Amino acid sequence: EPEVTQTPSHQVTQMGQEVILRCVPISNHLYFYWYRQILGQKVEFLVSFYNNEISEKSEIFDDQFSVERPDGSNFTLKIRSTKLEDSAMYFCASTDGAATVYEQYFGPGTRLTVT
Amino acid sequence: ILNVEQSPQSLHVQEGDSTNFTCSFPSSNFYALHWYRWETAKSPEALFVMTLNGDEKKKGRISATLNTKEGYSYLYIKGSQPEDSATYLCASMNNNAGNMLTFGGGTRLMVKP
Numbered sequence: 001e002p003e004v005t006q007t008p009s010h011q012v013t014q015m016g017q018e019v020i021l022r023c024v025p026i027s028n029h030l031y032f033y034w035y036r037q038i039l040g041q042k043v044e045f046l047v048s049f050y051n052n053e054i055s056e057k058s059e060i061f062d063d064q065f066s067v068e069r070p071d072g073s074n075f076t077l078k079i080r081s082t083k084l085e086d087s088a089m090y091f092c093a094s095t096d097g098a099a100t101v102y103e104q105y106f107g108p109g110t111r112l113t114v115t
Numbered sequence: 116i117l118n119v120e121q122s123p124q125s126l127h128v129q130e131g132d133s134t135n136f137t138c139s140f141p142s143s144n145f146y147a148l149h150w151y152r153w154e155t156a157k158s159p160e161a162l163f164v165m166t167l168n169g170d171e172k173k174k175g176r177i178s179a180t181l182n183t184k185e186g187y188s189y190l191y192i193k194g195s196q197p198e199d200s201a202t203y204l205c206a207s208m209n210n211n212a213g214n215m216l217t218f219g220g221g222t223r224l225m226v227k228p
Contacts, residue, residue, distance in 0.1 A: 044218075
């Protein structure tokens with residue numbers, strides 16, 4: 001069964017460093033998303049991406065964040081200068097967009113720890 | 116900003132017990148309600164997507180209902196098994212918010228053998 005994969009599973013970085021989180025969505029999917037969950041809080045939407053551009057983004061997704069689909073298979077989230085409060089589990093999701101209700105398939109997440 | 120709430124936060128039941136959880140969401144501009152099952156270190160697994168008032172969906176021993184007028188959904192598990200232990204997340208999709216999901220805080224279920 002096709003699945004969304006994410007690498008790495010755990011990333012530790014120092015405050016101020018740049019990180020890139022990688023995702024491989026399901027191959028025929030058209031819409032891509034990033035969500036995050038800070039420990040003890042709800043899962044929060046960050047950004048959605050369609051047709052090589054951002055379609056929606058939340059207030060969290062400021063200039064420190066960017067997304068890219070560099071090669072038609074990977075979907076990346078870059079944080080330019082990490083802060084302590086960026087420590088969270090980051091989930092990638094994708095959907096084919098054909099279904100009426102846009103069922104989103106999630107990856108297992110990347111746990112980002114900023115020290 | 117949508118506010119989606121789930122209760123209880125956690126639940127301990129004995130194997131064989133039936134149980135249910137609640138998800139409440141704003142009923143205005145409602146589009147769809149999703150339920151996910153999430154085990155630690157695994158991907159959240161989609162259980163159900165519901166859109167219409169009165170929808171009922173079933174997958175094995177798990178079922179869900181939807182009331183869009185009052186803004187709530189119930190998830191039921193009949194005859195809980197230890198492998199049902201997981202966090203159950205609901206997420207609402209709103210007509211004004213594109214495809215983004217707004218999640219509740221989850222209900223963590225632990226089933227004791």
